[in-house]
Amino acid sequence: MTLGADTKGVYAIAPTPFEADGRLDWKSVDTMVGFYEKCGIDGMTILGIMGEAPKLEATESLELVKRIVKRTGLPVIVGVSSPGFAAMRALARSSMDAGAKAVMIAPPPSLRTDDQIVTYFRNASEAIGEDVPFVLQDYPLTLSVIMTPDVIRRIVTDNPACFMLKHEDWPGLEKITALRGFQKNGSMRPISILCGNGGLFLDFETERGADGAMTGYAFPDMLVDLVRLSTSGERDRAHDLFDAHLPYLRYEHQQGIGLAVRKYVMMKRGAIASDAQRKPGSALTAAARAEVDFLLGRLARLDPRD
DSSP, rough: OOOOTTTEEEEOOOOOOOOSOOOOOHHHHHHHHHHHHHHHOSSEEETTTTTTTTGGGEEEEEEHHHHHHHHHOOOOOEEOOOSHHHHHHHHHHHHHHHHHEEEEEEEOOOOSSSHHHHHHHHHHHHHHHHSSEEEEEEEEHOOOOOOOOOHHHHHHHHHEEEEEEEEESSSSSSHHHHHHHHHHTSOOOOOOOEGGGGGGHHHHHHHHHHOOEEEEOOOOHHHHHHHHHHHHHOOOHHHHHHHHHHHHHHHHOOTTHHHHHHHHHHHHHHHOOOOOSSSSSOOOOOOHHHHHHHHHHHHTOOTTTT
16 A cells, blocks of 8 residues: 555554563564554654653564554554654665555654754655655644644655645644645645644534544544544534544543553553553552543443444
């Protein structure tokens, strides 16, 4: 499968499973991939922020890429963001050689001006090779880099290898509308737009023109159903499903403990054996686990997949 501007659906941002002592849990890598496949997702994105990528050694990162690509027939996108272009190039080229379909690049927090941002992505594409398709990650709440629609248009225009935007601005609905407007008036070539932020605004993002989701929500099967209902015009059913998940989704999206919540729920769903994070990492208190269990119990009344 070749990824491109017409890529749609749900690409799960996958966590990296660890043993309690911090070692990579390879058995859980396999069960996690199987879990995602059963959820009906369209692809996987690994080594992102949720994947604790900075905590892995370079050899571990590549080994994880090879393991997941070998285990699944789904297209795999690999996060290769790095402070230096040499490390970015090494992981990008090795991942593509291993069978990944594309890479994802986020801007470093040091970028401030529009020209700095545009130049950075031009240099990044040259560094990894202009034959390597890449996803532009726009996540200002965490990365503190503000990319306006005009800046994104410049990046897309300058870099033929950029085929997708991972949209995580907040508020960001108007940005989607602006980008689709550029596409409509011919001032920007078409790109795929998949949305993050835990799916917190996916109900309206799809209505604004997003092609689907690329996020780590612990119920990727719900995201699959939501995108399907929304794109088929079943608006009320899509919003009913979203509303049922919203209390838990909101809890999972808390800064600082979001990954701990997601791993805990994925452990409860049988996707991974442990909710451990590699240090430094957060852990849920007994009170927080009880709150999550309470929310899941309420969700189960409305959505049997829980």
